[in-house]
Amino acid sequence: MLIAILLFALGLVCLIKGGDWFVDGSTGVARKFHLPELLIGATIVSIGTTLPEVMVSTTSALTGHGEIAYGNAIGSIICNTALIAAITITVKPAPVNRSALGVPVFFFFLSALIYAGVAYFSGYFSRFVGLALLAIFVIHMIVAVMQMKKAPVESQDLENDETGKSLGKNIFLLIIGAALIAVGADLLVENGTLIAQALGVPGSVIALTLVALGTSLPELVTAIASLLKGHGALSLGNIIGANLFNLVLVTGVSASLAPFSVPQSSMLFGYNSSLVLDIPVMFAVMLLMTVPALIRGKLFRAQGILLLLTYAAFCMIQFSL
Numbered sequence: 001m002l003i004a005i006l007l008f009a010l011g012l013v014c015l016i017k018g019g020d021w022f023v024d025g026s027t028g029v030a031r032k033f034h035l036p037e038l039l040i041g042a043t044i045v046s047i048g049t050t051l052p053e054v055m056v057s058t059t060s061a062l063t064g065h066g067e068i069a070y071g072n073a074i075g076s077i078i079c080n081t082a083l084i085a086a087i088t089i090t091v092k093p094a095p096v097n098r099s100a101l102g103v104p105v106f107f108f109f110l111s112a113l114i115y116a117g118v119a120y121f122s123g124y125f126s127r128f129v130g131l132a133l134l135a136i137f138v139i140h141m142i143v144a145v146m147q148m149k150k151a152p153v154e155s156q157d158l159e160n161d162e163t164g165k166s167l168g169k170n171i172f173l174l175i176i177g178a179a180l181i182a183v184g185a186d187l188l189v190e191n192g193t194l195i196a197q198a199l200g201v202p203g204s205v206i207a208l209t210l211v212a213l214g215t216s217l218p219e220l221v222t223a224i225a226s227l228l229k230g231h232g233a234l235s236l237g238n239i240i241g242a243n244l245f246n247l248v249l250v251t252g253v254s255a256s257l258a259p260f261s262v263p264q265s266s267m268l269f270g271y272n273s274s275l276v277l278d279i280p281v282m283f284a285v286m287l288l289m290t291v292p293a294l295i296r297g298k299l300f301r302a303q304g305i306l307l308l309l310t311y312a313a314f315c316m317i318q319f320s321l
Contacts, residue, residue: 018180046241130255
């Protein structure tokens with residue numbers, strides 16, 4: 001048990017450092033080509049910070065633990081929104097660019113509706129569903145790049161291009177970061193499963209809380225760094241982009257390689273708790289974060305506080321089931 005806990009912690013460290021280096025390398029490469037900050041946050045950085053979820057879920061699905069692949073995607077979205085984004089909104093609410101948010105928000109809810117439809121009506125994420133989700137990912141990336149390239153490059157982005165790191169060093173960080181993420185994901189899944197079994201906790205609950213929090217740490221690090229440096233667009237774009245990629249990239253890759261069913265480890269009101277709690281909470285927290293931003297063009301501290309309370313209640317219910 002102690003060895004499993006230590007290896008689990010080592011896996012988290014590898015994921016955090018690997019995600020950090022991957023983000024540094026990918027943003028460094030992107031800025032060499034003078035891409036706007038919003039494009040970096042919603043695409044490159046989001047892909048980098050979502051890699052832990054991709055690796056954990058894919059490894060889980062391939063080793064027969066589909067409940068972790070399923071729970072990690074939804075759990076990471078809830079964690080990203082109701083904990084990570086909530087902290088940044090509570091500490092420093094800021095104005096947002098409504099036009100820039102439109103595309104990722106639209107693609108998120110489109111993907112979420114498809115995801116929920118599959119979960120409610122078939123309960124099985126087939127290889128076809130996985131490929132369809134990956135197709136949405138590709139379409140989103142094309143649309144996002146086309147939209148963001150039309151936006152003027154901010155002077156701050158051009159200043160940040162001079163980071164002192166060569167293109168070769170950024171590529172090296174990218175590769176090393178990806179390798180650490182792969183190692184960390186393997187340690188996390190294997191030992192997270194052992195800990196769950198030893199404690200008698202269903203794997204889906206571990207995935208929705210502890211593993212989801214662990215794989216969301218790169219988003220937390222990015223959000224805090226962005227907040228401290230005044231890059232609100234990078235932080236918010238990263239959260240929304242990462243949430244979208246959790247649906248279309250994480251689940252898409254996992255289902256394409258190893259199809260899985262919606263887990264039924266616990267019941268709530270006589271129904272699968274995932275269908276009456278997890279998915280509705282996922283929609284609720286994203287609506288709470290994005291609708292006021294799209295209508296008013298800014299975020300409010302009350303949103304952050306309400307999201308944090310929602311996350312606390314969600315975790316308490318999960319561990320009481």
